[in-house]
Amino acid sequence: MTVEQILAKLVSFPVLGGESNLTIIHWIRDYLNDFGVTSHLLYNEERTKASLHCCIGPDVDGGVILSGHTDVVPVEGQEWTTDPFVLTDKGDGLLYGRGSCDMKGFVACCLAAVPKMQKAALKKPIYFAFSYDEEVGCVAAPELAESLKTYYKGVPKYAIIGEPSLMEPIVGQKGIYILETYVGGSEGHSSRIKQEVSAIHEAARLVMWLESYMDQLIADGRLDQRFHPPHSSIHIGLIQGGIAPNVIANKAHFYWDLRTIPMDSIDAIIKAFEDHCRQREIELRKIYPEFTIKTVENHPIVPHLDTDATLDVVDLITRICGKTKLNTVAYAAEAGHFANAGFQSVICGPGSIAQAHRANEFIAKEELQKGLVMLDNLILELSNNNFN
Numbered sequence: 001m002t003v004e005q006i007l008a009k010l011v012s013f014p015v016l017g018g019e020s021n022l023t024i025i026h027w028i029r030d031y032l033n034d035f036g037v038t039s040h041l042l043y044n045e046e047r048t049k050a051s052l053h054c055c056i057g058p059d060v061d062g063g064v065i066l067s068g069h070t071d072v073v074p075v076e077g078q079e080w081t082t083d084p085f086v087l088t089d090k091g092d093g094l095l096y097g098r099g100s101c102d103m104k105g106f107v108a109c110c111l112a113a114v115p116k117m118q119k120a121a122l123k124k125p126i127y128f129a130f131s132y133d134e135e136v137g138c139v140a141a142p143e144l145a146e147s148l149k150t151y152y153k154g155v156p157k158y159a160i161i162g163e164p165s166l167m168e169p170i171v172g173q174k175g176i177y178i179l180e181t182y183v184g185g186s187e188g189h190s191s192r193i194k195q196e197v198s199a200i201h202e203a204a205r206l207v208m209w210l211e212s213y214m215d216q217l218i219a220d221g222r223l224d225q226r227f228h229p230p231h232s233s234i235h236i237g238l239i240q241g242g243i244a245p246n247v248i249a250n251k252a253h254f255y256w257d258l259r260t261i262p263m264d265s266i267d268a269i270i271k272a273f274e275d276h277c278r279q280r281e282i283e284l285r286k287i288y289p290e291f292t293i294k295t296v297e298n299h300p301i302v303p304h305l306d307t308d309a310t311l312d313v314v315d316l317i318t319r320i321c322g323k324t325k326l327n328t329v330a331y332a333a334e335a336g337h338f339a340n341a342g343f344q345s346v347i348c349g350p351g352s353i354a355q356a357h358r359a360n361e362f363i364a365k366e367e368l369q370k371g372l373v374m375l376d377n378l379i380l381e382l383s384n385n386n387f388n
């Protein structure tokens, strides 16, 4: 099968983040099987979803992981001019379909390269690592990365995460954390605002506290010019509470996200916020003893990526992708999880993130070819006795 035929097949599985991906993962497993490549599936508890990994080449230390995800984002409410789950070639050099760019294009390149990988005399192995639920918070990546460390005799050294980057090497990505904060106050007539504790008023103060905290980080010069914006951001995107203008609200909650540059720690920011909340509880319980503030995570932390330019993986990726300028991205990806598991990690893949998650998503045929060229170059590198 050509890379385009494989991509068409992958796009035809409408697997959204959060849903069962067994159709697509079983198809990939069978495809690999046809080439005699045995893969290993890591199921979730309900056995409705699975990640897949496999090893091509000798089972020795020092190989390269090629990582991709099998899920896509929804198409609902978007104005598609073609069927999003039918890869469509309109003759303009672009292939349209949900996931064509993010990121089944890269997965298709990996699968199309299997025969070449097998024919080559690889001295170090290539691993595939295909996950589920990436689009709902990179849920499966930590387990997948851990499994790759222990499942084989050899331990991989590098990970290339093929998210769309127009084939540019990406060495940095912000950490992301999504939270929900619930404030529990007391209710009463609005005239009693000084005798009761309004959950809305306190939630509003917490929102302002978070904004001030972000501003303080900026004022302290905690900036990393590789990112846009160059500072950690804290943003409250949804706030709810209350029933009427003359009723003091006993409940309010808000949803917020944190996007941190590598020098800032998500844990430290959360701890500062929690310490502040505990202070507010002590204060406001003098008026209403049951006053509470509770913050829970909406999605697990997506750790940042901060790959040092002096690491071997940077050398490797610039040799094989044809571009030398190192870049950073603001989107979430599994790269930080692979880095945390101990693999030198970079993001580099075909297609542009500008086309991802929107109507009429496409990947340029030329980008797919560039993806294949990168894999050809990787195979050459790994066939060299001196590859380290």
Ligand SMILES: [Zn+2]
Residues within 6 Å of the ligand: 069, 102, 103, 134, 163
């Ligand atoms: Zn993606």
